[in-house]
Amino acid sequence: MKIALIAHDKKKEALIAFVKENVDTFKKHGLYATGTTGKKLMEETGLSIHRFKSGPLGGDQEIGALVAKGGIDAIIFFRDPLTAQPHEPDVSALLRLSDVYDVPLATNEGTASAVMHYISINESGVGE
Numbered sequence: 001m002k003i004a005l006i007a008h009d010k011k012k013e014a015l016i017a018f019v020k021e022n023v024d025t026f027k028k029h030g031l032y033a034t035g036t037t038g039k040k041l042m043e044e045t046g047l048s049i050h051r052f053k054s055g056p057l058g059g060d061q062e063i064g065a066l067v068a069k070g071g072i073d074a075i076i077f078f079r080d081p082l083t084a085q086p087h088e089p090d091v092s093a094l095l096r097l098s099d100v101y102d103v104p105l106a107t108n109e110g111t112a113s114a115v116m117h118y119i120s121i122n123e124s125g126v127g128e
């Protein structure tokens, strides 16, 4: 499967912890991330991740474009609901496209755990 990983700044540590807990599952799949999230995840977990631009510079839109092309199977997006984001329209657009294309998207850790079950029962290899 192809999985996108995204976290707003105040949620990055939580996403890193979540990915570490599930690293054996994540390493079997193709991973994509917005710029800073991807950089930190690679440093902290050793996983190989295709990085797009940082979110405020268009990274959410790049991932949205991949969703529209059928290139993403699940999204884990640890959003910060308490901080205004300058690129909120881009975030909304990504959520909208995930609904348009019926791509599972978790916006908090509870839902991410449920999506992990979905991902872990899918035995496809890297990038499939």
Ligand SMILES: O=C(CO)COP(=O)(O)O
Pocket: 006, 007, 008, 009, 033, 034, 035, 036, 037, 038, 053, 054, 055, 056, 059, 060, 091
């Ligand atoms: O802002 C983001 C998602 O909306 C995340 O971007 P970064 O991973 O570059 O911090």
